[in-house]
Amino acid sequence: MQNxxxxxxxxxxxxxxxxxxSQYIVEASMGHIRDLPKSDVGVxxxxxxEPKYIIPKDKTKRVNELKKLAASAKTLWLATDPDREGExxxxxxxxxxxxxxxSPSIRRVVFHEITPEAVNEAFLHPREIDLKLVDAQQAxxxxxxxVGYKLSPLLWKKVKSxxxxxxxxxxxxxxxxxxxxxxxxxxxxxxxxxxxxxxxxSSSQSFTSTLVSLNGKKLExxxxxxxxxxxxxxxxxxxxxxxxxxxxxxxxxxxxxTTSTLQQTASSxxxxxxxxxxxxxxNLYERGMITYMRTDSVNxxxxxxxxxxxxxxxxxxxxxxxxxxxxxKTKSKSAQEAHEAIRPSSVKVTPDSxxxxxxxxxxxxxxxxxxxxxxxxxMSEAVLDQTSVxxxxxxxxxxxxxxxxxxxxxxxxxGNAPIIEDEINSEKEEKKEEQLLPxxxxxxxxxxxxxxxxxxxxxxxxxxxxxxxxxxxxxxGIGRPSTYAPIISTIQDRFYVEKKERKFFATELGIAVTTxxxxxxxxxxSYQFTADMEDRLDEIAEGKRPWRSTxxxxxxxLGKKIAITEESAGKVEIEREISDKKCPDCGSNLVVKxxxxxxxxxxxxxxxxxxxxxxxxxxxxICPDCGGDIVMRRTKKGKPFYGCKKWPECKFASWTxxx
DNA sequence: CAGTGAGCGAGCTTCCGCTTGACTT
Numbered sequence: 001m002q003n004x005x006x007x008x009x010x011x012x013x014x015x016x017x018x019x020x021x022s023q024y025i026v027e028a029s030m031g032h033i034r035d036l037p038k039s040d041v042g043v044x045x046x047x048x049x050e051p052k053y054i055i056p057k058d059k060t061k062r063v064n065e066l067k068k069l070a071a072s073a074k075t076l077w078l079a080t081d082p083d084r085e086g087e088x089x090x091x092x093x094x095x096x097x098x099x100x101x102x103s104p105s106i107r108r109v110v111f112h113e114i115t116p117e118a119v120n121e122a123f124l125h126p127r128e129i130d131l132k133l134v135d136a137q138q139a140x141x142x143x144x145x146x147v148g149y150k151l152s153p154l155l156w157k158k159v160k161s162x163x164x165x166x167x168x169x170x171x172x173x174x175x176x177x178x179x180x181x182x183x184x185x186x187x188x189x190x191x192x193x194x195x196x197x198x199x200x201x202s203s204s205q206s207f208t209s210t211l212v213s214l215n216g217k218k219l220e221x222x223x224x225x226x227x228x229x230x231x232x233x234x235x236x237x238x239x240x241x242x243x244x245x246x247x248x249x250x251x252x253x254x255x256x257x258t259t260s261t262l263q264q265t266a267s268s269x270x271x272x273x274x275x276x277x278x279x280x281x282x283n284l285y286e287r288g289m290i291t292y293m294r295t296d297s298v299n300x301x302x303x304x305x306x307x308x309x310x311x312x313x314x315x316x317x318x319x320x321x322x323x324x325x326x327x328x329k330t331k332s333k334s335a336q337e338a339h340e341a342i343r344p345s346s347v348k349v350t351p352d353s354x355x356x357x358x359x360x361x362x363x364x365x366x367x368x369x370x371x372x373x374x375x376x377x378x379m380s381e382a383v384l385d386q387t388s389v390x391x392x393x394x395x396x397x398x399x400x401x402x403x404x405x406x407x408x409x410x411x412x413x414x415g416n417a418p419i420i421e422d423e424i425n426s427e428k429e430e431k432k433e434e435q436l437l438p439x440x441x442x443x444x445x446x447x448x449x450x451x452x453x454x455x456x457x458x459x460x461x462x463x464x465x466x467x468x469x470x471x472x473x474x475x476x477g478i479g480r481p482s483t484y485a486p487i488i489s490t491i492q493d494r495f496y497v498e499k500k501e502r503k504f505f506a507t508e509l510g511i512a513v514t515t516x517x518x519x520x521x522x523x524x525x526s527y528q529f530t531a532d533m534e535d536r537l538d539e540i541a542e543g544k545r546p547w548r549s550t551x552x553x554x555x556x557x558l559g560k561k562i563a564i565t566e567e568s569a570g571k572v573e574i575e576r577e578i579s580d581k582k583c584p585d586c587g588s589n590l591v592v593k594x595x596x597x598x599x600x601x602x603x604x605x606x607x608x609x610x611x612x613x614x615x616x617x618x619x620x621x622i623c624p625d626c627g628g629d630i631v632m633r634r635t636k637k638g639k640p641f642y643g644c645k646k647w648p649e650c651k652f653a654s655w656t657x658x659x
Numbered sequence: 660c661a662g663t664g665a666g667c668g669a670g671c672t673t674c675c676g677c678t679t680g681a682c683t684t
Contacts, residue, residue: 008677008678009677009678009679010678010679028678028679029677029678030677030678030679030680031676031677031678031679032676032677032678033677035676035677036674038673038674058679058680058681059678062679080677081677085676085677086677088676088677089677089678137676140675140676141674141675141676143674143675144674144675144676145674145675146674147674147675148673148674148675149673149674150673150674151673151674152672152673152674153672153673155673156671156672156673161671161672162671162672162673163672163673164672164673164674165673165674166673166674166675167674167675168674168675168676169674169675282679294677294678479675479676480675480676480677481676482675482676482677482678483675483676483677486675486676487675593664600663600664602664602665606665610665612663612664612665614661614662614663642660643660643661653660653661654660
């Protein structure tokens, strides 16, 4: 064999194999093939942070196979992704497989899209492995290991055995804990709105307008008495049109999906968890229907854009095709541009054409999101005809804004429900029906039909759900496409947070852990930490900074702080949620504790009294079999289900909440 | 899709990011 090419994934290997022909054998490494050991820190702090790399058990078979293949190859081409992790994978392979011998000779090749042209070009211009980039990855890996493996044991000692802390998971948890605090501290403030129902005398058409200001100042109506005063003042007022303003508003399509935006949109539109989205996306990818699903790039290949433009012209006509192809820029700073955006492999495979194929409903729905998002991105922007009308009554000003779609453009794909992730947190804001405004002339006097005062209360900030948490983490540059879904699983597996009705609530344990970490290690778990770290890693990659001393700068103060905390900090008492239930043995209240299987109830007097019982969450539902109460419980694996409170007499159980 | 945590205590738990296929508990 002449040429052995190694990439990360089998699918990438298959594609590359097609382009390169029979002279090249293309194999997959299956991700990283060497890593720090799981069983201990694996970093020799005394010896300038020398890492100890081992081949994980599940990779030994693959490594041996690759070694064997490499032995008979003349040239070894390392074609892993063009980013920090990809460079490190290439380096580890070269260290393990390349050996010091002359054969095979090692070449590193990089390309930013998997097309025959880009691949051929890359193979014409191989380079050496970029050790500076590798060092940046090693620094990242070792830093994460030190934070995780030094602080977790501190939690075992000071809080509870089996807990974990990490640069990413602890900040994700902190976000949820702090939001919980804000919500608990929130005091709703009353306010009133006043709307006027008005009629145009000449046409007898009516519409509503909202009170906005008094004497040119924004009017805040704080209570019923104030509202009544204003309504009284306005009852006999003359309502006159002051100004009618028309303008065109353009609405642009959102960029194609990245992992993060796909997860967010699938969560808010389809109710999928990040985990479920990734499982289905992986399956679509393996069927060759979509591009790679772990990416932070919104780039599209030239061929894909051309195909989309062709389709748009054919299917919708030239009005729907922008003069120039729309190019999206990846704005996230951490983006490493190794892949394309997530898009359909072929735009000709429309969601409708798939209906009869052997796909599940969920596969279809996710594919439809991806297809429309990509296609819409290449269509013309929508144009809205927006009319703003100011109406004067005494010293008061009312305003009405109405808009109609003049040209639907990309919105044509969605009917009237465009899919954008800005909607994540606004689900409960009922969308006001856009009202069609009658024809209005300036200085026209209107008839007042009715004044409608209405009481409202300010709302606390919304709880995080999977979508909004992923969005926030990405904004902070924390986590990567391959880790968003696992992070969410981890903080739930540790019982740091609970998901109820798809929203996150911090547990007492999560609050205790966060308070401990943020009190003693404010720097590490600040929202700024990862951003600062990334800046330093960039400098390492550019050769402006040595990686070992960078780790030292960080670790020296941390190590000291750990030693002090270990000595001086007391054991953290987790505030127990006290239930109304009484202990049948001694009459004390029962408290909620966390065991191996999740929550359970134990007597407050433990260890004097050892009574325990299962934890059940009351749910607002009635058993369809016996009419008793329904409680939420968990299977041994932790999946919640709904069962009858009278179990075992009544055997009713269901995954979904009974109506 | 339901039976378990607390007698005692040794030994173990843990990170982030890259990627699929597991062999039985």
